[in-house]
């Protein structure tokens with residue numbers, strides 16, 4: 001019956017019921033986020049039309065799960081071939097089975113050692129600064145030390161900031177399969193992640209952070225699908241420009257080239273699991289570490 005034809009008393013009752021249902025769903029989401037309810041419990045409850053789990057949207061359900069953000073959720077829905085309009089109670093048998101399987105795989109993966117986290121983002125957004133802040137303030141996080149063919153800058157220590165190697169040595173590392181990923185960055189020098197230290201840290205159950213460029217992040221995604229990819233974003237485009245110019249390490253021409261690359265890199269953030277805005281270094285570092293400690 002259309003709203004305007006409904007007697008006033010019924011309309012008030014219907015509105016009250018809608019508010020109560022929304023509040024009940026909000027409570028389910030809060031308990032899901034806090035771990036008071038497991039995803040499996042909510043999914044089982046949703047079979048009962050009388051429960052608020054029944055009318056919970058699948059999108060809201062997924063967003064309550066750790067390390068699923070607005071960037072990753074659409075990809076999961078596509079993999080499960082579930083419409084973003086679906087509610088849990090409205091899932092078809094096969095859709096429900098696929099969602100149950102997905103949850104089972106996540107639980108299995110979560111029991112494995114803490115995962116590899118990649119921090120990438122446009123040049124001059126502050127990746128290096130945030131990574132250095134984490135190295136100095138979060139001793140439990142181990143930072144991958146990359147190999148590079150570029151020369152060290154003043155203050156950079158071989159083996160701490162980078163392994164500074166020759167082109168020939170870098171070629172050998174590639175040939176011998178010693179690099180988890182590598183890339184030529186800014187059409188200049190090559191950078192790559194030595195594989196062994198990553199594997200050793202993972203075996204020790206350590207949380208490992210890679211601060212690498214977008215090309216490298218894509219290779220890690222291919223090589224280690226369980227890795228978590230975090231995109232570091234500037235508060236605004238203007239702030240990114242200010243940081244690049246303010247850093248003063250590139251010529252004006254090079255700055256223009258890097259800003260053009262940054263435009264492309266900013267468009268790639270949807271490929272990432274999480275986006276962290278680097279408004280202040282401290283807050284950005286805290287958010288990245290918080291994500292690394294979230295299974």
Ligand SMILES: Nc1nc2c(ncn2[C@@H]2O[C@H](COP(=O)(O)OP(=O)(O)O)[C@@H](O)[C@H]2O)c(=O)[nH]1
Pocket residue numbers: 123124127128146147150181182183185191192193211212213214215216217
């Ligand atoms: N693919 C990849 N990129 C890396 C690696 N190490 C550093 N980078 C990236 O290389 C770029 C250049 O870093 P750097 O030489 O420190 O100077 P920058 O010009 O100040 O960014 C940055 O975007 C880093 O994220 C690595 O091991 N692999």
Ligand SMILES: Nc1ncnc2c1ncn2[C@@H]1O[C@H](COP(=O)(O)OP(=O)(O)O)[C@@H](O)[C@H]1O
Pocket residue numbers: 121122123124125126127128129130243244246247278279280281
């Ligand atoms: N949160 C921030 N606020 C202001 N300036 C920042 C912030 N993070 C980094 N910077 C500055 O921005 C510039 C680029 O940082 P850098 O770490 O070199 O970027 P990237 O490693 O992403 O290329 C540096 O001068 C750095 O001091």
